[in-house]
Amino acid sequence: MNPLEIPEIVIKRLPLYLRTLKLMADQGQTVTSSQELGDKLRISSTQIRKDLSYFGEFGKQGTGYDIGYLRDQLRKILQVNRRWDVVLLGAGDLGHAILRYSGFEDRGLSITAVFDKDEQKIGRPIAKLKVLDIATLHEVIQEHRIQIAIIAVPASEAQEVADALVNAGIRAILSYAPITLSLPAHVRIHYIDPVIGLQSMTYHLNPGPL
């Protein structure tokens, strides 16, 4: 099947499958089923089988999935069977939390530079990196041909930072700033906003006491 025909919603579920398979493997498990994956992720087993069928045959009727094999295949499909360099914009509380998050390295991603415009922060060490002057952003991205950036600056600065990233050649942005960015069509964007997640749950809650 032509990759262009695979619905984006399917692509977005694959990292969830991969994360769950990793946790199972870390606990010593070697085989799973669409039913077990579905129970853990609250997705129907039919949906999981349908999603995976876009990419081939990964399990046999009655024996389930070999976790190691399925992980390898999903890593290849998502292109995380390699290491992508990522730049981080913003060295505040959120930047610190992102840099100290240990989940990147063994999942195909590595934050290799962090930038800020605050002179108090430039040159300071965070985790294994030193904060770089945002004035050097273009040069660093071009030199290392970096395609991925994380925006962790205040909302008021996010569009300006995004423009600079696009200008330097970035193709994919993960943004924590709670605004919708204007970006050219060739640049992918994924937003992380806790309120979006919370508001999709308040819909279901019992109003209870005000």
Place this chain on the structure above:
Amino acid sequence: MNPLEIPEIVIKRLPLYLRTLKLMADQGQTVTSSQELGDKLRISSTQIRKDLSYFGEFGKQGTGYDIGYLRDQLRKILQVNRRWDVVLLGAGDLGHAILRYSGFEDRGLSITAVFDKDEQKIGRPIAKLKVLDIATLHEVIQEHRIQIAIIAVPASEAQEVADALVNAGIRAILSYAPITLSLPAHVRIHYIDPVIGLQSMTYHLNPGPL
């Protein structure tokens, strides 16, 4: 239409519409269209009209949507035309970043307590709150009948914290811990994991230099 028949994927898009309408209103705009909303969110205008049609008629052919009216309606639908108290678990870098994030209060949510188990942190002020001892979690949640929690503790402690939250009566959890939690069916869960967002974009990137 029975609310139970509305697909979850539709519910999950409504907060995005609401956020975009808020930004438009903040900039003084009073009318929009499904086309403009779609362009900003990279969703088709047909999808947006279909999503909104589950809940009624919000615009007139040719005149578009009144932003104030549509916001009010979406706030009612998502039940954020009120204030929900939220408890935060974890007072580390991430907890600090969440507490300093200014996007909650005017979107129907308010973090009213933060807990940690670290005696060095208990009693310290962060933003307008003082860090509480996690030993008091059950009591605080029950007393204020709080239904929503944010988990910002290390992955190794997240399941234990989740169990305590469920036991105290929490019905909706936003978790930043990069593990899939085991929870009873009546508890809603939304995960925030930067790697999940990044991996759904690496799929589309040009492999380029390794």
